[in-house]
Amino acid sequence: MAKSVRRKLHQMTQIRIRSAEERIRQILDHRTEGLAARKDAASAPAETLSRALVCGSGRERFGIPVEEVAEVLPAQKCVPVPDASPALIGLFGRGGRLVSVIDLATALGLEPATADEGQHFVLLRREQPQVALRVERAFAVSEILPLTGAEAAGFRNDAVTGYARPAAEMADRDETLSLLDTERLLRPFLSSSPVPGV
Template sequence: MDARQSAPKHGARPRTERDIRAERAASLARRSAAAAGPEIGIDHLVCACGSERYGIPLAAVAQVLPMRPCTPMPGAVPALLGLIALSGRIVGVVGLARALGRPEAPPEGESGGGHLVVLRGGQPQSVALAVDRVLGIAAAPGPSAAGIAEDADPAGLGNAAASGYAPASARDGRPDFVVVDLPRLLRRVLP
């Protein structure tokens, strides 16, 4: 029998050296992922809205800009602060705190502090989230298997727009924050 093939099982094709290497590589990958365990996480842009912190998946963020004046839309949902022109397109600005049913920070006068977190395409509309300030980037565990039920908060948005909680980590200086479920939040806020 050829040295590169092992004895075939009844009715199976013979395993080649390539098959054995592929199996070994897959086994090593599983072992290293298991060793990394809960340390592997998804990067989030951590933002402050009032005294609370929220994490937006970094993969969904296109850019962060200083807050700018919005053109209000009569009859819009309360969470939609207005529209802005950005790079030749119209972008809807959603107040994150307002969309989550949380208290908003008091206005800082006409200068309008804060940031706009412009979300990547893939949404039905171009959308930016208005936040008080961007704090940085932190990793959080992926979505939990338990999840949060869609109808957990039928009257408002609060809990139903969150997909988890990332507790603070003293070891790496990560703050605690609530992970925002963007598709669920936008589905409930935008018509």
């Protein structure tokens, strides 16, 4: 009888040891999985929002990728170019080089701005030829949230590559930005310009 009691006590102890070991193993496995998931999340690239210069022309708002913008300047007098496209409003000098100025609204087939006050030139980051876009107003650089699905369908112009909404700092404006591809926008003007290199 004493042997059977001892045997049962030994079995119960073994079961307890096994269940305690199993619990420890489960806890360690769970912690290992958690640490591995944390490491994967840290190594995964964080989702970065695109940044764009938000400009206005008429009732429209446009986003120009910040990588394509060299500088924003106040509008200034331009020398007209004879027989040029109506969108090419003229030339001005900057740093010993001529800069062609294209009115954004006219280039997109919109009603051009009437008043010169408060307008800006957006100098694009390109070498030859140097080009600035005339906009009614350059508001700010903003992170943008691209629209998808039905909201992003139906581009009205080749130069518009998508639509987006400004993120947090301009979120009080419930507006949609047309995202511009400046090279597509400039293509018709660069190939048919009457001025060499413009």
